[in-house]
Structure formats: structure tokens, C-alpha cells
Amino acid sequence: MHAQIDYAAAASGRTEVVDDVSADPRYLVCFPSTRSEIVVPIVRDGRVIGELDIDSDRFAAFGPEDQRLLEGVAALIAAA
Template structure:
């Protein structure tokens, strides 16, 4: 499954995704994983398969001054290492901010991965001022991401920050 595009027909439209249930599944996957890569792979899978507008779903982890692609589902990318400050992904880490780009072709920071990508949402994985990485989502639809996607992925990023710090509780509720 790693790195393969899922058929759109097997994915769930955003209006019927049970966010509370999905959040619980992600929390459980992190709590039960015996290995960091297995856990991150499962989070990517759960996010990707439960949102039909997520055409590329990945987690980058910060290593020094670069983001390193850890796990993803979707088309292969050449962007396995992105310097902080470069592209939309690097800008999100530098600015420590969510970046929701409705039209990637209109943003000069965009590092082209696929001609099909129309919009991108990047949510830093942070705790306080410390950045661990980011969740990166691409869509083949323009303006695909709304405030509900941002809010949900921010909650997932908070869980991931706890997980990456080794906190076992991850008791955050929906």
C-alpha cells in the first residue's frame, strides 16, 4: 500500500466522514503502535482513505533544517527532502502556521509534484514553539480544503506531537 494511489471510489466524501470516530481510530493507532513508522503509516492511511478530496497525504518530519518525507499515500514525489523555508511545506514550518492554498499554481512557493494538484493544505506538527514536522495534503480539486479540514488536522497534529515526544497518554478527547 505504501506510496500507492487509492481509487477514489473507495474513499469517503468529506460530508459523511465521522470526524470523532476517525480521531479515535487515529488516537488508538498511535497508542497501540510498537514502532514509529508503523504508527505514522497508519495515520496517513486513515486520513487518506477517509477523505475523498485527499489525493496525496503525507507526513514530513523535521530533521535539522530540512523536512524529510516519512510516510505518504498518493503518487510518488521527488520532494523527499525539503529545506525549511522552501515551498509551501517549508514555509509552513518557518512560519509555524497552517497554510491552506486554494490554487497552488497561483502561489510562487509551490514545488510542483503533480500536474493534477490544484490545492494544498499543510498543518505543522508542533507543541509550543517546537516543530516536529507537518501533515501535507494535496487535492486535485481547487479550493478543496475548508476550516473543518484545518481544525481536524490540527487536532491530529496535536496527537502526533504528543506521540513524537513519547507521551503515552494522548488523552485528548474529541
Template sequence: MELELKEAARPEDVLAFTDAVLGGESNLNANLANIAALLNQYLPRINWVGFYLSEKASGDWVLGPFAGKPACTRIAREHGVVGTAMARAETLVVDNVLEFPAHIACDADSRSELVIPIISQGQPVGCLDVDSPDFARFGAEDVHLLEAVVAKLAKAWSNFHWY
């Protein structure tokens, strides 16, 4: 499998790459790291992309694989954009994070954010989080593509192992 998208990659290329990654590996960390790298390479005008994972013992969302500046390691349940999206169990697009109540500014350059929960067997197990330095960066096409990537992750989630 080629681990690099061509410059003129299309959404279907991103989905094919996601299928190839998930079809050939059962390690959760490896899969999430490759998908974060893929999305970082594919999505223009972003400054951070990665995953937060559910920590059962605390109920917090804990930083997983990502691409970008160092990030907040732990987000309390129902705090910030991540916690709000996870509490609602639905995609959340914030066009201006400066106006979002209780926004957690992990990267002071971020202006918009998209969070998509990963739901496996009826439970939120993590989320995909994407930040941009541009206001209102994320449109319907981005949401559609990234929800499709997350759906692939959710479907395969029970087959993943953490070693």
C-alpha cells in the same frame, strides 16, 4: 484494533483511530504510515497525503510516510508551501497552488494544498501535507479535524522512537 474505517466514518472516528494508533505503538514510522493511510481513506477528493520531517543536519524537510504518487524527497527550508508553513509555524491553506509563489509541483495534478506543522517542545519537527486535484478543496472543517490529528501527534512526539 480495526485498521479500516467504515464508509460512513465521522471526524470523531478519525480521532479515535488516531488515538488507538498512537496509544499502542511508539515507532514513528509505523504511526505516521498508519495515519497517512487513515487520512487517505477518509478524506475525499485528495491525491496525496503524508508527512515531511525535519532533517537536523541539512535543515531540509525530508519525505516521510505518505499515500499517493511518488513525491518530492527533499524540500529546502522555506521553499514551497511546506517550507513556508514551517517557517511561519502555522497552518497554511492554499486554494490555488498555481498562484502560490515558488510552489513545488511534486504532482502536476494538485490544485490546492493544506500544510499543518507538527510542533514538539516548541520546535517544528515535521508537518502533515495534503494535496487535492480540486481548487479550494480544504475548508474549515478539514482544517479543524487535521489540526486535531496533528495536535495528537505533537503531544505524543517525544515518546516516538525511530529504529
């Protein structure tokens, strides 16, 4: 079982927002400058077909408005 943030989002089909990746043991370091992350699954017909995975060099960079926007983008991609 993978214990990474992106796998958690894919398994649950729900958005994962991490305000401080250094405090989350699921974070797999890709870029040393990353401080926060949001992962939005792209779901079609109840199945995850991809993800939007965005990192920031600021702590707590992603708020509710960002989440709503990215979930809307994911829905548009899923419908394409």
C-alpha cells in the same frame, strides 16, 4: 531561504492553506494533478518536528473544518 509552502508552514509554525497552487509561486510541483494544498506543522515544545502535507486535485478543497481536523491530528501526533 526556501520559498516553498511547506517551508513557510515550518518557519511560521502555522497552517498554510492554498486554494489554487497554480497561483502561488511557492508551490513546488510534485504531482501535475494537484490544484490545492494544506500544510499543517506538527509542533512539540515550540519546535516543528514534522508536517502533514495534503494535496487535492480540486481547487479550494480544504475549508475551515478540514483545517481544524488536521490541526487536531497534528496535535495528537505531537503528543505521542
